[in-house]
Amino acid sequence: MATFKQKIVSLGGGTGHFSLLRGLVELNQPELITAIVGTWDSGGSSGRLRTELGVLPPGDMRQCLLALMEDPKQRQVAQKLFDDRLADIPGPLRGHSLGNLISARLEHIYKGADRGIEAERLLFRIRARVCPVSISELNLMAKLEGGEELEGEATIDLRGGKSDYNPKKRITRIYFETNADPNPQAIQAILDAEKIIFSAGDLYTSILPHLLVGGIKEAIDESKAKVILILNLMTKVGETDNFKASDYLKAFTYYLGGNDRIDYMIANENSMGAEILKVYKKDKQQPVEVDEETCKKISPKTKIIKKPLALYHIREHLFRHDPQKLASTILQLS
Numbered sequence: 001m002a003t004f005k006q007k008i009v010s011l012g013g014g015t016g017h018f019s020l021l022r023g024l025v026e027l028n029q030p031e032l033i034t035a036i037v038g039t040w041d042s043g044g045s046s047g048r049l050r051t052e053l054g055v056l057p058p059g060d061m062r063q064c065l066l067a068l069m070e071d072p073k074q075r076q077v078a079q080k081l082f083d084d085r086l087a088d089i090p091g092p093l094r095g096h097s098l099g100n101l102i103s104a105r106l107e108h109i110y111k112g113a114d115r116g117i118e119a120e121r122l123l124f125r126i127r128a129r130v131c132p133v134s135i136s137e138l139n140l141m142a143k144l145e146g147g148e149e150l151e152g153e154a155t156i157d158l159r160g161g162k163s164d165y166n167p168k169k170r171i172t173r174i175y176f177e178t179n180a181d182p183n184p185q186a187i188q189a190i191l192d193a194e195k196i197i198f199s200a201g202d203l204y205t206s207i208l209p210h211l212l213v214g215g216i217k218e219a220i221d222e223s224k225a226k227v228i229l230i231l232n233l234m235t236k237v238g239e240t241d242n243f244k245a246s247d248y249l250k251a252f253t254y255y256l257g258g259n260d261r262i263d264y265m266i267a268n269e270n271s272m273g274a275e276i277l278k279v280y281k282k283d284k285q286q287p288v289e290v291d292e293e294t295c296k297k298i299s300p301k302t303k304i305i306k307k308p309l310a311l312y313h314i315r316e317h318l319f320r321h322d323p324q325k326l327a328s329t330i331l332q333l334s
Contacts, residue, residue: 012199013206021067023327030127040138056113058103160238193225211255246294
């Protein structure tokens with residue numbers, strides 16, 4: 001039985017959003033949770049379906065639906081189903097996630113991504129809501145220092161792996177190629193929320209683009225909700241090289257329209273062992289340093305909460321947020 005009954009809205013993408021939702025659905029009344037997801041993914045199966053079928057990219061929506069399943073056995077079966085890449089099937093379907101195909105088909109049958117998601121939620125008996133931030137087709141762009149422009153979420157996301165990658169060419173701005181119309185359901189959920197949470201995740205390709213959608217930052221500003229930022233555990237090559245907590249806070253303040261709107265920033269204080277650091281150092285990643293004094297100058301209102309919130313998954317060599325500890329910390333904030 002859920003311990004908390006708070007109206008929660010989360011905005012994010014990828015594994016950071018998944019971990020957050022996994023914890024929230026265990027500790028909070030599921031019907032009161034709304035996960036707002038992006039619609040600009042251009043890579044992998046989602047990108048192919050977007051191009052070939054003209055549907056909104058379903059990858060992040062699928063991950064949120066999976067995270068919000070309350071029964072562990074149901075989640076286990078659904079994950080095997082959703083993650084099946086049809087490797088043994090020849091032809092154009094090979095390589096597609098079956099979960100993405102289900103989402104794409106429901107969008108077609110119900111004539112809209114929002115209605116398709118609602119149908120999938122009912123099919124899998126998910127009580128929490130998943131809501132696309134926009135129902136427009138969006139193409140993410142980035143401008144680098146020196147003026148170079150990058151087109152498409154996948155191009156921006158993978159730039160750090162290119163042989164000619166130059167870390168001195170930081171991302172200076174992100175924007176959409178066309179007007180990004182908001183999903184009215186996303187706006188309403190934000191206005192009704194008691195807590196609005198930005199999950200950990202890729203800063204410029206998963207999290208901040210939500211704030212480029214028309215009306216989203218205005219709704220956050222108007223909402224009486226507490227706004228919570230979950231600080232990433234590690235930097236990411238190509239997006240946040242050498243970033244400290246203040247760099248994240250500066251970026252959020254800018255894309256929120258210059259408003260001092262972040263009430264809490266949650267940071268991990270687990271110390272990483274030498275072996276873990278070594279693994280990440282090979283990939284040119286490092287723990288995000290919390291430079292509190294600089295953060296206070298950027299956003300005097302923001303309270304920094306530091307707790308041991310991370311787990312190291314030995315088999316995958318990955319440092320991730322502990323879903324329950326993270327959710328518990330958020331839900332206890334007043």
